[in-house]
Each structure stands twice: as structure tokens, then as C-alpha cells.
Amino acid sequence: MKKFIIALMVVLALGTCAFGASEFDETWLVTADTTAKGAAGQVFAQLIQQKVKDANAGLVIDYFPNGELGGDADLLRQAQKGYIAITVCQTAPIVSFIPEMAVFDLPMVFARYDGDTIDKVLNGDSEFHKRMSVAYEKAGLHLLGFMQNATYRLATANKDLQTLSDFAGLQIRTMENKNHMDFWTAIGAEPTPLAWGELYFSLQSGTVNAQENAADTCVGAHFEEVQKFLACTNHILYCNQICINDKLYKALKPEHQAVLDKAVAEALQEMRPKLEEIDKSNKEILIKGGMKLIEYDNSFFTDVLAIQGVKDLYKRIDTVTNGLASALETSLADMAASKAETAAVKAEAETTE
Numbered sequence: 001m002k003k004f005i006i007a008l009m010v011v012l013a014l015g016t017c018a019f020g021a022s023e024f025d026e027t028w029l030v031t032a033d034t035t036a037k038g039a040a041g042q043v044f045a046q047l048i049q050q051k052v053k054d055a056n057a058g059l060v061i062d063y064f065p066n067g068e069l070g071g072d073a074d075l076l077r078q079a080q081k082g083y084i085a086i087t088v089c090q091t092a093p094i095v096s097f098i099p100e101m102a103v104f105d106l107p108m109v110f111a112r113y114d115g116d117t118i119d120k121v122l123n124g125d126s127e128f129h130k131r132m133s134v135a136y137e138k139a140g141l142h143l144l145g146f147m148q149n150a151t152y153r154l155a156t157a158n159k160d161l162q163t164l165s166d167f168a169g170l171q172i173r174t175m176e177n178k179n180h181m182d183f184w185t186a187i188g189a190e191p192t193p194l195a196w197g198e199l200y201f202s203l204q205s206g207t208v209n210a211q212e213n214a215a216d217t218c219v220g221a222h223f224e225e226v227q228k229f230l231a232c233t234n235h236i237l238y239c240n241q242i243c244i245n246d247k248l249y250k251a252l253k254p255e256h257q258a259v260l261d262k263a264v265a266e267a268l269q270e271m272r273p274k275l276e277e278i279d280k281s282n283k284e285i286l287i288k289g290g291m292k293l294i295e296y297d298n299s300f301f302t303d304v305l306a307i308q309g310v311k312d313l314y315k316r317i318d319t320v321t322n323g324l325a326s327a328l329e330t331s332l333a334d335m336a337a338s339k340a341e342t343a344a345v346k347a348e349a350e351t352t353e
Contacts, residue, residue, distance in 0.1 A: 146241050152237055
């Protein structure tokens with residue numbers, strides 16, 4: 001509550017509001033996130049800010065990064081109330097506001113698909129996207145898009161995790177998220193929630209011998225200094241969402257809605273190769289720092305998904321999300337099949353020319 005009050009005071013002190021007009025008849029949208037300087041989420045938000053400015057249509061993104069207006073939960077509450085307009089964050093914090101977002105906790109649901117396929121499902125004209133948009137609206141928010149390019153949270157360990165059996169008894173630090181913890185338990189590991197500030201020293205001392213995070217986070221925390229192996233478990237999609245207060249979005253002039261939608265869509269596409277490069281370059285840093293990279297083929301993911309505990313987790317999440325988990329699986333499979341069919345037709349046409 002203290003952060004929330006401070007955030008609101010900052011906004012008022014700056015003479016702006018979540019949505020309003022200045023003396024120059026400009027519409028301002030206060031935008032905030034918790035991403036660190038230079039992180040993908042901040043680059044994404046700044047790109048949208050610049051594109052909106054370049055449109056010169058009287059719309060202004062007033063951007064506050066790095067938790068200046070509060071933590072993720074604070075910002076989501078402020079966006080719901082309309083104290084700020086837009087927020088960017090990863091998917092996990094939103095589950096408390098939108099239960100359907102638990103579909104992103106489905107372990108390895110995206111692992112066998114490429115970035116194009118995932119993008120068409122999350123941001124395209126898919127059944128999943130339509131239903132998720134409705135879920136956002138019920139929470140007083142409007143979904144603007146998901147930023148990803150098939151990069152994932154990985155596992156680092158001081159144990160060589162070559163096969164599924166190697167995860168047995170692995171003491172791994174996880175977020176305090178029941179779905180995440182149940183997944184690691186299902187594959188035989190021993191998940192241990194731990195404060196972020198304690199993690200480096202806990203890995204160094206052997207209190208825990210593994211953790212999971214995206215590659216850039218691992219580099220930022222210097223885990224290559226205390227971990228020997230980097231396992232591409234690809235268990236959770238490294239994805240950011242961007243949303244705006246629903247009433248504020250609907251109150252925008254149609255031309256301003258169009259400017260914002262276009263800026264987000266263009267930024268999403270421009271960020272995708274950057275996300276791939278960020279993931280690749282950070283993995284290289286970890287490897288150069290002494291870590292051994294472990295990669296898995298699709299049979300590994302198939303074996304994991306066949307475990308009864310993982311199947312039970314899928315069923316539970318499907319129930320909590322009113323069948324949206326099943327819709328996501330179906331949309332991904334259908335999109336991949338359609339893409340493969342299109343590629344086959346194109347290849348056949350090229351051979352007959």
C-alpha cells in the first residue's frame with residue numbers, strides 16, 4: 001500500500017494522469033514497469049514510446065521504468081484502477097489478477113514450437129487470443145500483446161542433467177509458485193523457494209544446487225561463478241505482456257487507438273530478433289564463464305509430458321482456466337500443422353517450376 005501511495009503521489013506531482021489532455025491538447029498515457037535498465041522489457045517499452053512520438057498524432061507515452069512507480073503487483077492494481085494507463089511485465093505476476101494466465105505455467109507447453117508459431121497463437125487471430133482478451137477485459141484491462149521469440153527459463157546446476165533421471169533429488173530454487181513447484185516435484189526434483197537476495201550465496205555454499213531463470217537473468221546474477229551446467233529445460237516461456245486499462249483504452253480517440261496498436265505491433269516484431277540475440281549472447285557469456293551447455297531433443301520433452309504428475313498439473317491448470325489450457329495446446333498444434341502444410345505446398349510448387 002505504501003508503494004501504491006508513493007506511486008500515485010509521484011504521478012500527481014509530475015502534473016500528469018493516466019489519461020488526460022495537457023495544454024497542448026496532447027493525450028498522455030502513464031506507462032510503468034519494473035524492468036531493469038537495458039533489459040528486454042525496458043527496450044520494448046522505450047521502442048513503443050518512440051514510435052508513438054514519431055506518429056506525431058497528439059499521443060504521448062510518459063514512461064517510468066525500473067519500479068519507479070511500484071512493483072509488478074502495485075502497477076497492475078494501478079492499471080486496473082486507472083491511476084496509470086499501461087504496464088509491461090512477465091506473465092507470472094498477473095495470475096493473481098487474471099486466473100487464466102496460469103496457462104503460462106503449463107510446463108514445456110511451448111518447448112516444441114518455434115517463435116513464429118507461438119506468436120501467431122499469442123498475438124494472432126486464434127481462439128486462444130480471443131479468449132485471453134476476454135479474460136483481460138473481465139479484469140478491467142485490455143491486452144495489447146505478448147512479447148516472446150521462443151526463448152525460455154533455463155535450469156543451472158552443479159549436477160550434470162543429461163537425462164530425466166538426473167533430476168531426481170535435485171535441490172532447485174524456484175519462485176514461490178505452486179504450479180512451478182509441482183512441476184519440479186513431478187520430475188523428481190526438490191523445489192525450494194528462496195529469496196532472490198539469498199540465492200547466489202546459497203548456490204555457492206551448496207544449500208541448494210540448482211536454480212531456474214532466463215539466460216540474461218543468470219548473467220546478471222553471475223551464476224556462472226557458482227554453477228557448472230546450463231540446461232535448456234525450456235520449461236517456461238520467457239514472455240512479457242503489455243496491457244492498458246480497458247476503460248482508458250476505449251476512451252481513446254479511434255486514431256489514438258490505431259497509433260498505439262500499430263506501435264505495439266511493430267515493436268513486438270522488431271523485438272523478436274533482439275530477444276533471440278539476447279538469449280544467444282547471454283548463453284555464450286555463461287559458457288565462456290565455464291558452464292557446460294546441455295540441450296535436449298523433442299523426445300526429452302515428450303518424456304516429461306508423459307509423467308503422471310505433469311499430466312495431473314495440466315488437468316488442474318485446465319480446470320482453473322476454464323479449458324483455456326486445452327485451447328492453447330490445440331491452437332499451437334493447429335498452427336504448427338498449418339505452417340507445415342503451407343511449407344509443403346510451397347516446396348512442391350518450387351520443384352514443379
